[in-house]
Amino acid sequence: MIRERISKAFTTGILLALAWLTICSTATAQDWTLGPFVRPAGANPVISPNPKSTFPDPMSGQRVAWEASDVFNPAAVIRKKKIYVLYRSEDKSGQGIGKRTSRLGLATSKNGLRMKRRSLPVFYPADDSQKEFEWPGGCEDPRIAVTPEGIYVMLYTQWNRQVPRLAVATSKNLTTWTKHGPAFYQAYGGRFKDLASKSASIVTRLVKGRQVITRVNGKYLMYWGEKFMNIATSDDLVNWEPMLDEGGALKAVLTTRLHYFDSDLTECGPPAILTDKGILVLYNGKNKPGPGRDTAYTANTYAAGQVLFDQHDPSRVIARLDKPFFVPTEPFEKSGQYPAGTVFVEGLVYHRGQWFLYYGCADSRVAVAVYDPQSK
Numbered sequence: 520m521i522r523e524r525i526s527k528a529f530t531t532g533i534l535l536a537l538a539w540l541t542i543c544s545t546a547t548a549q550d551w552t553l554g555p556f557v558r559p560a561g562a563n564p565v566i567s568p569n570p571k572s573t574f575p576d577p578m579s580g581q582r583v584a585w586e587a588s589d590v591f592n593p594a595a596v597i598r599k600k601k602i603y604v605l606y607r608s609e610d611k612s613g614q615g616i617g618k619r620t621s622r623l624g625l626a627t628s629k630n631g632l633r634m635k636r637r638s639l640p641v642f643y644p645a646d647d648s649q650k651e652f653e654w655p656g657g658c659e660d661p662r663i664a665v666t667p668e669g670i671y672v673m674l675y676t677q678w679n680r681q682v683p684r685l686a687v688a689t690s691k692n693l694t695t696w697t698k699h700g701p702a703f704y705q706a707y708g709g710r711f712k713d714l715a716s717k718s719a720s721i722v723t724r725l726v727k728g729r730q731v732i733t734r735v736n737g738k739y740l741m742y743w744g745e746k747f748m749n750i751a752t753s754d755d756l757v758n759w760e761p762m763l764d765e766g767g768a769l770k771a772v773l774t775t776r777l778h779y780f781d782s783d784l785t786e787c788g789p790p791a792i793l794t795d796k797g798i799l800v801l802y803n804g805k806n807k808p809g810p811g812r813d814t815a816y817t818a819n820t821y822a823a824g825q826v827l828f829d830q831h832d833p834s835r836v837i838a839r840l841d842k843p844f845f846v847p848t849e850p851f852e853k854s855g856q857y858p859a860g861t862v863f864v865e866g867l868v869y870h871r872g873q874w875f876l877y878y879g880c881a882d883s884r885v886a887v888a889v890y891d892p893q894s895k
């Protein structure tokens with residue numbers, strides 16, 4: 520009898536301990552994430568198309584309404600205590616996604632909500648060394664981060680309507696840029712110079728409240744990719760070498776999951792952040808259109824997820840959200856070029872003690888959501 524009581528008590532204790540560990544592990548699993556991100560009331564969208572903005576286009580030799588059709592997929596960075604947003608803009612030169620020309624506009628803000636825009640694009644396909652890669656589709660989907668020395672590094676997509684290529688540009692002031700060409704052009708003897716590539720999330724860290732590019736294990740590091748997530752490293756921030764698996768193919772470090780919000784795509788978002796828990800990557804997940812999709816969300820929906828990698832082995836996933844932390848809910852996020860619903864995160868900055876997340880809305884507008892760490 521005594522043995523039975525002891526055995527029962529022991530079993531009960533084990534079950535309670537396991538339950539407690541489950542609760543603790545669930546709570547701890549969320550400690551690594553950023554959020555919640557809240558849409559500021561009355562602020563969005565912060566950038567919309569403007570048919571009155573024109574500039575002399577080097578391709579056509581004519582003045583073009585360069586942001587008349589759609590504006591979306593923004594990058595963001597801090598300069599002189601202001602937020603600078605570089606956003607993709609499309610003219611009306613064609614019909615359908617990918618058929619127009621994209622250029623990058625620039626907007627600034629002191630509070631992150633009210634934007635002052637430049638009337639001319641700051642980055643566009645020109646008669647320069649990158650002409651073969653950028654004409655006629657243009658320059659798309661930037662992500663930007665800054666070095667501790669103040670050099671701004673932009674990873675963007677060159678689109679010649681044949682092959683999308685991830686490319687690098689640098690600047691000291693965000694208005695005058697040096698184009699360095701495709702990021703993987705020299706890697707492995709040119710093996711990947713014609714690789715279809717896009718969406719790069721370079722690793723940064725907070726240093727005394729300033730978000731700057733940092734090295735991981737002695738190298739600059741970025742996560743990149745659209746269908747699956749890959750890694751590349753660099754010694755100079757210009758020439759990048761993709762990580763390969765044992766068979767010599769691109770190594771996938773994050774892939775899609777059937778019946779989850781990211782069942783169709785896992786596309787890298789804004790610059791990653793090195794924290795004391797690991798490397799945090801915000802990414803864009805696309806839901807499948809048919810069988811295998813997450814039925815909790817509309818088919819083809821783009822929603823945002825978070826994943827944590829081991830800083831000692833950046834290819835190893837430590838934790839990953841099963842539910843998106845940000846989903847399309849507003850009318851301007853479910854209308855436009857992509858009515859299935861899109862919140863496409865690309866810009867993330869730390870400003871005045873808060874995190875500002877800039878995102879594209881249905882490939883047609885730019886909006887912002889804010890996370891205050893003091894509210895968590």
